[in-house]
Amino acid sequence: xxxxxxxxxxxxxxxxxxxxxxxxxxxxxxxxxxxxxxxxxxxxxxxxxxxxxxxxxxxxxxxxxxxxxxxxxxxxxxxxxxxxxxxxxxxxxxxxxxxxxxxxxxxxxxxxxxxxxxxxxxxxxxxxxxxxxxxxxxxxxxxxxxxxxxxxxxxxxxxxxxxxxxxxxxxxxxxxxxxxxxxxxxxxxxxxxxxxxxxxxxxxxxxxxxxxxxxxxxxxxxxxxxxxxxxxxxxxxxxxxxxxxxxxxxxxxxxxxxxxxxxxxxxxxxxxxxxxxxxxxxxxxxxxxxx
Ligand SMILES: [Zn+2]
Ligand SMILES: [Zn+2]
Numbered sequence: 001x002x003x004x005x006x007x008x009x010x011x012x013x014x015x016x017x018x019x020x021x022x023x024x025x026x027x028x029x030x031x032x033x034x035x036x037x038x039x040x041x042x043x044x045x046x047x048x049x050x051x052x053x054x055x056x057x058x059x060x061x062x063x064x065x066x067x068x069x070x071x072x073x074x075x076x077x078x079x080x081x082x083x084x085x086x087x088x089x090x091x092x093x094x095x096x097x098x099x100x101x102x103x104x105x106x107x108x109x110x111x112x113x114x115x116x117x118x119x120x121x122x123x124x125x126x127x128x129x130x131x132x133x134x135x136x137x138x139x140x141x142x143x144x145x146x147x148x149x150x151x152x153x154x155x156x157x158x159x160x161x162x163x164x165x166x167x168x169x170x171x172x173x174x175x176x177x178x179x180x181x182x183x184x185x186x187x188x189x190x191x192x193x194x195x196x197x198x199x200x201x202x203x204x205x206x207x208x209x210x211x212x213x214x215x216x217x218x219x220x221x222x223x224x225x226x227x228x229x230x231x232x233x234x235x236x237x238x239x240x241x242x243x244x245x246x247x248x249x250x251x252x253x254x255x256x257x258x259x260x261x262x263x264x265x266x267x268x269x270x271x272x273x274x275x276x277x278x279x280x281x282x283x284x285x286x287x288x289x290x291x
Contacts, residue, residue, distance in 0.1 A: 011161025
């Protein structure tokens with residue numbers, strides 16, 4: 001946690017999600033391997049896993065910090081994330097949910113805004129201010145990600161999330177956030193737009209489609225008594241074919257002043273490490289609040 005830039009994963013699913021497969025020890029090991037300082041657990045319609053993992057991390061005095069989040073399913077099937085939660089979310093519409101998240105002192109993020117089935121903006125953009133949204137989600141198609149880019153012009157805060165359901169997907173999209181007090185406070189300041197957040201992620205080819213996960217209905221086809229064993233075999237097979245992450249590329253350069261955006265200084269294809277170094281140097285040379 002010595003680095004001046006924190007590496008933050010804002011969207012992943014523990015095994016408490018109906019379709020998630022990231023166990024506690026897998027989270028710990030993979031976060032260390034991928035140099036993640038902070039991870040937000042954002043399970044579907046529950047905070048039980050996030051609370052449980054947070055309790056275990058605190059008991060173990062682990063350096064990894066965890067943000068309790070939830071990816072809430074609204075009445076129309078849209079997904080909306082609340083971060084820094086204390087209680088499970090109940091609301092079924094975006095305006096009500098945003099109020100509910102704020103009443104807990106939390107922060108609202110629109111994940112995969114233009115995903116065909118669960119994107120909250122797929123039909124219309126609400127007249128709301130101060131929202132965070134995913135400018136990059138590696139499970140979306142390239143076209144869905146491109147559609148989200150102009151949302152930054154509404155004054156909304158662009159962030160990224162891996163939407164990891166399996167451990168190998170953790171850290172496919174990382175937010176770089178300047179350390180400011182505690183790691184949790186640093187993330188909060190960035191999501192409130194008070195300090196910049198830059199997004200790096202795995203490269204996506206032109207025309208690349210959305211990624212599909214194993215559908216939950218296939219899981220339901222396995223008899224209940226066999227599911228624990230089937231899950232073990234499934235995870236073993238996944239780990240056997242674990243691929244190393246490709247170098248992450250810059251998806252969004254966090255800046256308060258667009259004129260000074262470092263995007264123009266970063267060479268396309270610059271390595272993950274070079275991008276981080278670049279931001280650290282920019283941060284030293286620029287006034288607070290700018291990269
Ligand atoms: Zn989702
Ligand atoms: Zn998700």
